[in-house]
Amino acid sequence: MLFTTKTEYGLKALGFLAKSKLKEPVSLGEISRQTGISLSYLEQIFSKLKKGGVVLSLKGADGGYVLARSAKQINLFDIIESIEGDLEIFYCMANGGCSSRGCLTKKVWVDLQGTITKTLKKYKLSDLI
Amino acid sequence: MLFTTKTEYGLKALGFLAKSKLKEPVSLGEISRQTGISLSYLEQIFSKLKKGGVVLSLKGADGGYVLARSAKQINLFDIIESIEGDLEIFYCMANGGCSSRGCLTKKVWVDLQGTITKTLKKYKLSDLI
DNA sequence: ATATTACTGAGTAATTTACTAGGATATGCT
């Protein structure tokens, strides 16, 4: 499985956020009610999305989250990278690169990584709503 | 992680098989000695590769495995599909397709799936040795 | 016969995933 449920839920939640025409922040409680995703799980996901610069937050009463920029300017790579971290395709690449001389997979890995990245950058959050 | 160690080891082992100029079958014991991968794990991997039509086997003394066709005619998609089964990128696709009307990810999934498949079909086993 | 090999299925330890729980901290409202 390339992506976890966090990415799936994250996309769903962000889609909901993007649809909200209000300029006011939307609380995770509201998103939770509308999407069925648990509040505490949403908190984990949005913490990553905030660190990744995809959303902005406002604490306190009437607080919540807003997209950091328009849905047209947020691509899926931004979102997925925020949530999943760097995609690692082969174990031999996991620790800062393959060091064994006989490694056969590096070339493919680099190509595949690039291909996936390119595809994910092609899609914007606005394409999903 | 897109692929497991089985794929990594499988590629390594197949690379070794492809390099062997002998037309005689190579035993997993030999591959194990040369690659450091345990015999029993290789057995699991080659069982899948055989089911997937990538290798042929010969039982008994002096038996072993041979590539089912030339290394130029075996692409990485064949190998990886044999070992990993179908790639599933999102959970919502796991059970025979996403059924919820509001699913946002199907379009991307299909595209990404196609992109990955295409890239993997581009590379042949012979490219890796 | 015996050694050598593929083949099979079950079992297990480690890791990752998918969550939940409990609190601390910030902010608007009365």
Place this chain on the structure above:
DNA sequence: AGCATATCCTAGTAAATTACTCAGTAATAT
């Protein structure tokens, strides 16, 4: 000031997956 509503932060845990090992059976060349 104090309460309700939020984000934020750190652990913890159950289920699933991964990464193997082990013990045995079946086939075949010598």
